[in-house]
Amino acid sequence: MPVPAYPEFPTNVPTHPLLVVDYDLIKKGDKEEIDVLWKAATTLGFWYMKNHGAEEDVNGMFDMGAETMELPLEEKMKYEQGNEGSSFGYKYAGANAVNADGEPDKNEFINIAKDDALAWPKQARRSYPSTVNNRMENTIIPFVKKSVEINNTILGVFNAKLGLPEGTLEKLHSWEEYSGSEARTIKAPKNLPAGRQALGAHTDFGSLSFLHNRLGGLQVLPPGVDEWQYVKPMPGHAICNVGDALALLSGGILHSNIHRVFPPPGAQAGFDRWSQVFFTRPGNSVVLRPLSDQSADIAEAVDKLTEEQRAAMNPGATALEWFNRRLKNQRLKNRKGPETWLASRGTEQGRV
Ligand SMILES: O=C(O)CCC(=O)C(=O)O
Numbered sequence: 001m002p003v004p005a006y007p008e009f010p011t012n013v014p015t016h017p018l019l020v021v022d023y024d025l026i027k028k029g030d031k032e033e034i035d036v037l038w039k040a041a042t043t044l045g046f047w048y049m050k051n052h053g054a055e056e057d058v059n060g061m062f063d064m065g066a067e068t069m070e071l072p073l074e075e076k077m078k079y080e081q082g083n084e085g086s087s088f089g090y091k092y093a094g095a096n097a098v099n100a101d102g103e104p105d106k107n108e109f110i111n112i113a114k115d116d117a118l119a120w121p122k123q124a125r126r127s128y129p130s131t132v133n134n135r136m137e138n139t140i141i142p143f144v145k146k147s148v149e150i151n152n153t154i155l156g157v158f159n160a161k162l163g164l165p166e167g168t169l170e171k172l173h174s175w176e177e178y179s180g181s182e183a184r185t186i187k188a189p190k191n192l193p194a195g196r197q198a199l200g201a202h203t204d205f206g207s208l209s210f211l212h213n214r215l216g217g218l219q220v221l222p223p224g225v226d227e228w229q230y231v232k233p234m235p236g237h238a239i240c241n242v243g244d245a246l247a248l249l250s251g252g253i254l255h256s257n258i259h260r261v262f263p264p265p266g267a268q269a270g271f272d273r274w275s276q277v278f279f280t281r282p283g284n285s286v287v288l289r290p291l292s293d294q295s296a297d298i299a300e301a302v303d304k305l306t307e308e309q310r311a312a313m314n315p316g317a318t319a320l321e322w323f324n325r326r327l328k329n330q331r332l333k334n335r336k337g338p339e340t341w342l343a344s345r346g347t348e349q350g351r352v
């Protein structure tokens, strides 16, 4: 896809600054850089990450996304994710609610399971459009492998910082067990009316998200703040964030923050908005609960919670059940009323 010369993010729009983490230094075990990552992950739960080495793979994924979204809707619908709580495949714009009123979203997704990329040329979870199959070897597998490696490195850092026995988080996010881990390419159409949400407010369902934006639109509602603020895309910097699964496993030490997508600000609104994400999620059978029995720090964090908070930390669900419930109740086809939206909520409960 020839990348258009996008207009600059406007200077008069308030943005939320994120800490910048240098992945190269993290990989080398640099203590100061690890402290920056830890600070980001335990406060806002979002950070910029540079020197990750995935830029070229991300551009390839955007090409794959453009080729896929150009297919006739009828062709894409053969691969639609459906209403049963599975995410893999195509999602048409308007399939999900963005709020309790049932306002439809504006994003198309193509979601490719990590398990399918790793099993290729065998099929593990589902089939995909030809535009995906054609780029599996040269584009998707390299992007998935690199993203898994990066997110696993970060999990290793968190594992040590949380005082967990070595390899604990790695085992809960194994290569072998099927999981909800997936690559997602997102397209929101240009010229959406200002104030129209492309993607509703949510916390991410899994453990870690590795996101690449070219245009603005992503907004966060920082803890203790009542105003949504844009996160400005920075060339060469991924936007990374903690999801619900890690928040629960860590007893709330790691923070999964609420975010949403609005139309890009200023002159950027006149362009289609593309995002590329890789979501690392725990193995399907992993029970989401604080790992207090394996870490004194997590046990201590849980001790400080109120009864209500502690109950919310123990939803009595596996990663697969948590994921299915949230997805299913976002789908407008499953909507009965505002209670369906409420049933789709995760650790962001109470904020919107
Ligand atoms: O498009 C974006 O910038 C964010 C997408 C997102 O939050 C998601 O897919 O979970």
Ligand SMILES: [Fe+2]
Binding pocket: 202, 203, 204, 259
């Ligand atoms: Fe998200």
